[in-house]
Amino acid sequence: MALKKKGIVNWILRNKKKTAIIGGSLVVATIVTAINLIYFAKDAVIFQLLGSLAVLLALGPSLAISYSEYSRARAIETEFPLYITDVVDGVRAGMTLPIAMKAASKHDYDKLNSYVRQMSAQMDWGVPFDDVLRSFSESVGTPLIKRTVATIIETHRSGGNIVEVLQAISGAILEVNRIKSERASHIYGQMITGYTIFFVFLAVLIGLQKFLLPSLSGLGGGLEGGLSGDVNKNLYDLMFTAMIIIQGGFSGLAIGKMAEGSFFGGFKHSVALVSIGYGAWVAAGAIVV
Numbered sequence: 001m002a003l004k005k006k007g008i009v010n011w012i013l014r015n016k017k018k019t020a021i022i023g024g025s026l027v028v029a030t031i032v033t034a035i036n037l038i039y040f041a042k043d044a045v046i047f048q049l050l051g052s053l054a055v056l057l058a059l060g061p062s063l064a065i066s067y068s069e070y071s072r073a074r075a076i077e078t079e080f081p082l083y084i085t086d087v088v089d090g091v092r093a094g095m096t097l098p099i100a101m102k103a104a105s106k107h108d109y110d111k112l113n114s115y116v117r118q119m120s121a122q123m124d125w126g127v128p129f130d131d132v133l134r135s136f137s138e139s140v141g142t143p144l145i146k147r148t149v150a151t152i153i154e155t156h157r158s159g160g161n162i163v164e165v166l167q168a169i170s171g172a173i174l175e176v177n178r179i180k181s182e183r184a185s186h187i188y189g190q191m192i193t194g195y196t197i198f199f200v201f202l203a204v205l206i207g208l209q210k211f212l213l214p215s216l217s218g219l220g221g222g223l224e225g226g227l228s229g230d231v232n233k234n235l236y237d238l239m240f241t242a243m244i245i246i247q248g249g250f251s252g253l254a255i256g257k258m259a260e261g262s263f264f265g266g267f268k269h270s271v272a273l274v275s276i277g278y279g280a281w282v283a284a285g286a287i288v289v
Contacts, residue, residue: 248273
């Protein structure tokens with residue numbers, strides 16, 4: 001238990017900015033929720049909008065940060081084999097490993113640039129090769145990079161042919177990235193199906209609210225509990241809006257899991273579906289803003 005608490009404390013210290021943003025968003029979301037419950041509990045429309053805002057404040061920043069880290073990791077994993085290939089080419093051209101790494105650091109590797117230049121600088125300062133790679137692995141933190149770096153370090157320690165190992169690792173990573181790309185293209189039809197299902201669901205809800213419920217309210221007449229009361233209409237507005245947000249959010253995550261093998265990869269789909277769904281719901285006049 002003590003080790004677990006120490007790990008949590010270390011994570012917080014390493015991610016001060018991220019922790020501050022998430023903590024601040026949770027505090028603001030709590031304040032908005034409290035104000036909503038105290039002052040607007042009887043106004044269904046405002047209660048609904050403030051409730052949605054509170055959920056967005058609570059979950060949005062953490063999801064956005066997680067998706068940003070996921071995108072950065074994917075970009076690094078894509079560029080890393082290219083960097084290794086350039087290092088291997090330099091060694092084969094007669095350079096030592098540190099000189100080859102320094103020469104490769106002059107190339108453009110997008111999100112990997114800062115790490116490559118840091119490794120080159122550390123090699124210039126005399127930091128051991130294993131420590132340089134270990135620091136890089138801990139900074140990036142993805143499972144693929146950690147496994148790759150562990151293999152390189154073990155080969156370097158055992159005196160194996162580092163060039164052949166680097167070349168094999170580069171080829172393996174490129175193959176993994178190719179398989180991921182093929183999987184995304186192969187399930188493109190399923191992604192379209194997921195979007196289509198959501199739009200059909202949205203159309204059904206709009207049809208219910210615009211046509212079916214008004215007809216039923218006419219049948220309810222003046223009966224107690226009929227659908228003609230404003231309170232009941234607002235309750236249906238709230239329920240249908242929540243259903244759109246929930247359906248859009250989880251449908252997007254499922255699409256990301258199918259396409260990219262990660263729920264974080266579906267964050268952009270969730271944002272798109274929820275935005276389109278809520279916008280269409282408002283544009284259809286189902287709720288008053």
